[in-house]
Amino acid sequence: MFETNNLRIRAVRNTDFEKIHDLWNDLRVQKSLSPSYVVPLGNKFEETLRTSAADALLYCIIETKDKGNWVGFVNLFNGDQKNRDAMLGLALCPEFWGRGYATEVLLFVVDYAFRELALHRITLNVFGNNAAAIKVYKRVGFVEEGIQRKANWSGGNWQDVVLMAILDEEWAASKGDHGE
């Protein structure tokens, strides 16, 4: 289990999958995570979640330290062993948005990924209209590497898909900026 100022970042348990499923079924969250059809997801989806968690390099649940509230999940998946690259995923329950939790979690996870998991890159895709996520990723040090133009249909509009990544050397160079 990991701890940051306000949060615990712990291993996923069997009892978490219902909550993760519910989080995906919040359509505000699902449309930020998935380029597929945004639809209520039934029981079979929980099997998909369990498989993804089992296959992930890191799949953790985020809780508040003070009250033990269930906040969301963070993961590193699709690890490319040869190139030491992994994809980042993150989602929080909407009632916890805007408190700095995503920034707090990512500052820890990115540091851990480079320092302990020996990654060289962390990669992610984010939809161009997800201003909150892009702000957090840039603040943590992710750099925009490319754009797939109008690649996702959402809310009656085409959205760009933005590819972002951070390198171990960039993280090392920026560590002073994060007060370490």
Ligand SMILES: CC(C)(COP(=O)(O)OP(=O)(O)OC[C@H]1O[C@@H](n2cnc3c(N)ncnc32)[C@H](O)[C@@H]1OP(=O)(O)O)[C@@H](O)C(=O)NCCC(=O)NCCS
């Ligand atoms: C994206 C997400 C992880 C951000 O979590 P969070 O804990 O609210 O993020 P933080 O509070 O650390 O930072 C969010 C920042 O974006 C800003 N922000 C929020 N909505 C915004 C908007 N519409 N436009 C611009 N900035 C916005 C906030 O003010 C905050 O900046 P500040 O700290 O300078 O005030 C959360 O909204 C979420 O789980 N969304 C659904 C899933 C998702 O999008 N995951 C990422 C997929 S790539």
